[in-house]
Amino acid sequence: MAEKVDAPTDAGSGTNNITGTSPKAIIKNVDMSEELQQESVNIASAALEKYNIEKDIAAQIKKEFDRKHGPTWHVVVGKNFGSYVTHETKHFIYFYVGTLAILIWKS
Numbered sequence: 001m002a003e004k005v006d007a008p009t010d011a012g013s014g015t016n017n018i019t020g021t022s023p024k025a026i027i028k029n030v031d032m033s034e035e036l037q038q039e040s041v042n043i044a045s046a047a048l049e050k051y052n053i054e055k056d057i058a059a060q061i062k063k064e065f066d067r068k069h070g071p072t073w074h075v076v077v078g079k080n081f082g083s084y085v086t087h088e089t090k091h092f093i094y095f096y097v098g099t100l101a102i103l104i105w106k107s
Contacts, residue, residue: 028101029094031087039068040093044102054078054100061104069106076103 025041032040047060058077065073076083079099085092091106 023098025095025097027093027095029092031092032090036090037093040102040104041095041097044095044097044104048097048100057100061102065104065106073104073106077101 025044027037030037043061043064044057047057047064051057051060054077058075061077062073062075065075074085078101081101081103083103085103085105085107087105087107092104094101094103096102
């Protein structure tokens, strides 16, 4: 069984930028491989291009992660939310694309 760790979405956490996407993603908190980080941003960017409603964006991202990496992934998309989640080690990312925050984790 994968190790579980707690991860608050604290805007004060370190920030990393992932380039090569438009608009640029700003990573706020992450426990994930570089490759999976880039894939997260790419999947989220594609969902943002396809949908305008936050619930639909989140559903598309979750479906892609469940399909590519097996269940059970969780996704929150929005402009104003707090969270505190327990996730599998190396399966958590919290980032912004423009003004929209995206939280993805596996449990």
